[in-house]
Amino acid sequence: MNSLRRSFGPILSLVIVVLVGVWVIGMIVGPQLIMVEQSLWNKEIGGDAAMNSTRIDRLYNEVDTLGFDISDAEALAESPKRTEKIATITAEIDAKKSTIKELEAVEIKPEKIYSFKNYTLMGASHFFIFVKTIGAAVAVTIIAFIVCYPIAFTVAKVATPGKAALIMLFLIIPYSINELLRVFAWLMILDNNGVANLLLGFMGFDPISFLGSGAGVFIAMIYAYILFMVFPIYNTVETLDSSQIEAARDMGAPTWQIHRKIVIPHAKPGIAVGCIMTFMLSAGSFAVPNIMTRGIAEPWFTQLIYNKFFESSNWNVGSAYAFTLVIACIVFIFMMMRFFGVGIKDIAK
Amino acid sequence: MSHVSSSAFGRSSQIILNVYLVIFFAYMFLPLILMVVAGFNDFDTPSVTTWKGFTWKWFGVLAQDTRMWTGLINSIMIAVGVILVSMPLGLAGAFMITRFQSRFNGLLYGVMVSPLLTPGIILGISTLIFWREGGVSGGLFTAAVAQATYISSYTMLMFMARLKRQDVTLEEAALDLGASHTQVFRRITMPFLKPTILTASVIAFLQSFENYNTTIFSIGGSHTLVTEIGSRMRFGLTPAVNVIGIIFVVLTVTFATIYVIFREREKKRAAAVAG
Numbered sequence: 161m162n163s164l165r166r167s168f169g170p171i172l173s174l175v176i177v178v179l180v181g182v183w184v185i186g187m188i189v190g191p192q193l194i195m196v197e198q199s200l201w202n203k204e205i206g207g208d209a210a211m212n213s214t215r216i217d218r219l220y221n222e223v224d225t226l227g228f229d230i231s232d233a234e235a236l237a238e239s240p241k242r243t244e245k246i247a248t249i250t251a252e253i254d255a256k257k258s259t260i261k262e263l264e265a266v267e268i269k270p271e272k273i274y275s276f277k278n279y280t281l282m283g284a285s286h287f288f289i290f291v292k293t294i295g296a297a298v299a300v301t302i303i304a305f306i307v308c309y310p311i312a313f314t315v316a317k318v319a320t321p322g323k324a325a326l327i328m329l330f331l332i333i334p335y336s337i338n339e340l341l342r343v344f345a346w347l348m349i350l351d352n353n354g355v356a357n358l359l360l361g362f363m364g365f366d367p368i369s370f371l372g373s374g375a376g377v378f379i380a381m382i383y384a385y386i387l388f389m390v391f392p393i394y395n396t397v398e399t400l401d402s403s404q405i406e407a408a409r410d411m412g413a414p415t416w417q418i419h420r421k422i423v424i425p426h427a428k429p430g431i432a433v434g435c436i437m438t439f440m441l442s443a444g445s446f447a448v449p450n451i452m453t454r455g456i457a458e459p460w461f462t463q464l465i466y467n468k469f470f471e472s473s474n475w476n477v478g479s480a481y482a483f484t485l486v487i488a489c490i491v492f493i494f495m496m497m498r499f500f501g502v503g504i505k506d507i508a509k
Numbered sequence: 510m511s512h513v514s515s516s517a518f519g520r521s522s523q524i525i526l527n528v529y530l531v532i533f534f535a536y537m538f539l540p541l542i543l544m545v546v547a548g549f550n551d552f553d554t555p556s557v558t559t560w561k562g563f564t565w566k567w568f569g570v571l572a573q574d575t576r577m578w579t580g581l582i583n584s585i586m587i588a589v590g591v592i593l594v595s596m597p598l599g600l601a602g603a604f605m606i607t608r609f610q611s612r613f614n615g616l617l618y619g620v621m622v623s624p625l626l627t628p629g630i631i632l633g634i635s636t637l638i639f640w641r642e643g644g645v646s647g648g649l650f651t652a653a654v655a656q657a658t659y660i661s662s663y664t665m666l667m668f669m670a671r672l673k674r675q676d677v678t679l680e681e682a683a684l685d686l687g688a689s690h691t692q693v694f695r696r697i698t699m700p701f702l703k704p705t706i707l708t709a710s711v712i713a714f715l716q717s718f719e720n721y722n723t724t725i726f727s728i729g730g731s732h733t734l735v736t737e738i739g740s741r742m743r744f745g746l747t748p749a750v751n752v753i754g755i756i757f758v759v760l761t762v763t764f765a766t767i768y769v770i771f772r773e774r775e776k777k778r779a780a781a782v783a784g
Contacts, residue, residue: 164604168694172694183658311530328769329769336715338738342540345754446721451739
């Protein structure tokens with residue numbers, strides 16, 4: 161704290177600490193914790209409520225009968241046995257009344273019950289969709305790496321400065337065009353009356369329902385997120401000293417060896433970032449499946465989350481689904497960090 | 510020179526690489542060109558396969574679309590809100606990390622960049638749930654807060670990059686000469702950060718304006734331009750959507766070209782200074 165105070169004085173330091181606190185606690189950690197908490201409970205009203213009210217009715221009847229028993233007992237002659245009997249009946253009545261109170265409290269205010277039920281509720285079909293979504297995201301990531309690595313290497317190391325600038329411009333334009341519009345362009349291509357089916361028709365094939373089969377989502381996803389792989393790889397390859405490549409070549413190393421032994425090891429942090437970004441964007445994309453399934457193909461996991469929140473209004477299960485997605489992303493990030501041997505500091509550059 | 514001399518690569522691999530680049534950029538640009546062309550087609554659904562003649566009429570249709578206009582206004586309001594939130598937060602985060610030496614620094618840094626590694630829909634959902642607990646339901650406010658959560662991480666990284674190049678001795682000298690902390694902050698630190706504040710504001714505005722995934726989950730019953738485009742793509746598709754595409758493409762090409770020219774000039778200047 162002293163280092164901060166020395167630079168900014170007490171007042172500004174306090175402002176800085178408060179702002180960071182608001183951001184970290186109020187916007188990042190707090191909302192995540194509330195979401196996880198929400199995923200861990202349920203309000204139990206449904207079936208139990210009906211059972212509760214019959215139990216309450218029965219208890220009221222029993223209390224009434226006991227009331228008669230008391231007046232019967234009071235009619236008896238004074239004796240220790242009578243006093244004892246009245247005392248036991250009164251105690252029984254009190255016990256029943258307190259049970260009634262408890263049950264009524266539950267009936268009015270449904271109880272929050274903490275459990276992992278929301279997570280286990282996911283049936284086989286939803287779990288399959290989860291696996292499909294994650295699998296597709298992994299596939300998009302792998303394809304993006306294979307396609308983008310040569311491009312990034314070319315811009316960083318092969319092209320002349322003028323050509324590199326031009327390629328950079330051609331990369332930045334599609335990269336900056338809104339995600340929805342990029343997806344929309346593919347909607348027009350893959351639609352039943354779209355360009356792809358027109359071309360297939362010319363070649364004498366039957367039209368394919370790209371959108372109905374869910375293939376459209378995958379194709380558009382590759383297009384939408386592929387460029388997120390280029391820039392991180394480019395940034396790291398650019399820092400590699402070109403003389404290393406030339407030295408290896410002079411000593412007769414074949415091209416694939418140069419990449420395997422020199423360029424890729426150097427570019428590891430960039431590749432890790434590119435993979436994490438591409439995976440995270442694909443797995444968490446709502447835009448692409450929402451537009452490309454058009455309600456005819458099977459939904460994707462993000463659409464299931466959306467439906468839980470905004471169609472069936474079950475925020476508890478929705479939160480559980482959302483947190484499941486978060487866990488998948490965290491697992492992927494750690495796998496990438498291990499695989500490429502990089503730390504969190506290298507990633508968040 | 511950063512590039513490897515071309516003699517190091519055989520002619521055949523050069524040709525293969527060039528062919529590859531051409532195919533790649535055809536893949537990148539042809540869909541966008543189709544989208545632009547369909548915006549000029551005099552046909553009720555966006556299409557290039559059924560050509561009914563050239564028209565400007567979809568521009569007129571778009572101009573009269575009131576939901577799009579309110580969406581645009583909402584987008585701008587959210588984006589301005591995001592700038593107002595993410596500038597101070599990003600700046601405070603950057604100061605904290607660069608000037609505050611502590612063993613919690615690594616953890617704090619990890620938490621502050623984590624929104625960049627979190628799917629956008631999660632940021633939207635968690636913000637929505639969090640504010641509902643406080644009685645605030647989804648709307649423009651929650652959308653702006655949800656976006657600012659991760660856009661602040663961007664601005665923080667930009668401020669950190671700038672602060673790393675700062676000469677701290679200047680501040681220390683001013684303090685030694687009797688300037689107050691507020692004076693130093695206003696006269697030395699802020700002027701040094703001014704260019705970054707400008708570029709970070711532009712980035713924050715664009716990030717907010719373009720956002721779909723976070724916004725759709727946190728905006729409740731309201732809409733922005735982009736969420737409205739999203740719902741049009743699902744229901745009631747007209748070439749007016751393509752016209753928006755045309756406008757976006759023209760703006761993007763213009764700004765990207767300016768950016769690259771600017772970047773090249775900076776690079777040359779840096780090279781001239783160094784060499």
